[in-house]
Amino acid sequence: MKEETYPFVMRCLPYETYALAPCISAETQLYHHDRLYKGYVDRLNGALANYPALHGLSLRELLKWPENLPEAIRTAVVRNGGGVYNHQLYFDSMQPFCMEQDPKGVLLEAIIRDFGSLRDFRELIKETAEGQFASGYGWLVLDADGTMKIMATANQDVPDLKRYIPLLNVDVWEHAYYLQYQNRRVDYLNAWFRLINWRKVACRYEEAYAEVEEKRLLRGEGDLPTVFEGEASVEDSWLSEAEETEFFFVP
Numbered sequence: 658m659k660e661e662t663y664p665f666v667m668r669c670l671p672y673e674t675y676a677l678a679p680c681i682s683a684e685t686q687l688y689h690h691d692r693l694y695k696g697y698v699d700r701l702n703g704a705l706a707n708y709p710a711l712h713g714l715s716l717r718e719l720l721k722w723p724e725n726l727p728e729a730i731r732t733a734v735v736r737n738g739g740g741v742y743n744h745q746l747y748f749d750s751m752q753p754f755c756m757e758q759d760p761k762g763v764l765l766e767a768i769i770r771d772f773g774s775l776r777d778f779r780e781l782i783k784e785t786a787e788g789q790f791a792s793g794y795g796w797l798v799l800d801a802d803g804t805m806k807i808m809a810t811a812n813q814d815v816p817d818l819k820r821y822i823p824l825l826n827v828d829v830w831e832h833a834y835y836l837q838y839q840n841r842r843v844d845y846l847n848a849w850f851r852l853i854n855w856r857k858v859a860c861r862y863e864e865a866y867a868e869v870e871e872k873r874l875l876r877g878e879g880d881l882p883t884v885f886e887g888e889a890s891v892e893d894s895w896l897s898e899a900e901e902t903e904f905f906f907v908p
């Protein structure tokens with residue numbers, strides 16, 4: 658499917674504005690999506706308006722080779738293009754809370770392969786996002802070596818797209834949580850984790866893995882790390898019993 662190009666359009670939320678409550682309130686979503694995300698879309702289009710040579714490039718292409726952008730608009734495109742890319746992935750990676758949902762299949766096997774266990778993965782991505790100084794994002798990405806990595810970026814920076822394919826992110830700018838959680842970023846991260854749309858993350862992983870594998874084959878490099886044989890299973894609940902009880906009282 659051809660990727661979107663200029664003029665970029667503000668995408669609708671894939672769920673109702675109120676659908677993520679009580680984890681993320683409708684007020685937070687409305688302000689975050691309709692005001693802040695829209696602002697990045699408008700400013701990105703404004704920066705590109707007088708540069709028709711760039712109008713055929715996708716957002717990923719613009720952000721993958723920032724060194725090729727005209728100097729006069731490089732900063733504006735990187736900041737606002739990053740703001741568009743990051744918010745689109747963030748909003749699209751969530752769904753209303755569903756007690757039954759966990760990562761499954763190949764994605765689950767890859768999480769266990771690269772992070773040891775689901776619980777270790779959960780703690781690492783939360784610690785990484787919580788530890789991001791000031792504004793930024795926590796990320797799950799697929800490295801060009803075929804393994805998944807967790808990292809943080811500042812401001813509206815994206816991971817190096819020449820090397821990493823983003824699979825999942827979480828916005829830790831204060832605007833993503835302050836109205837509801839004030840300075841309690843960790844409470845917001847605990848709530849966000851319950852909203853992850855693992856089905857979409859799994860689709861991204863499988864597409865990204867195929868892309869990385871194809872490039873490695875073309876370069877004549879060795880096999881990618883494989884997942885375990887047989888079916889992986891969720892041995893531990895994502896949430897402790899206390900956390901499951903507390904969920905319904907998230908502010």
Ligand SMILES: [Fe+2]
Pocket residue numbers: 689693744828830832833
């Ligand atoms: Fe944001």
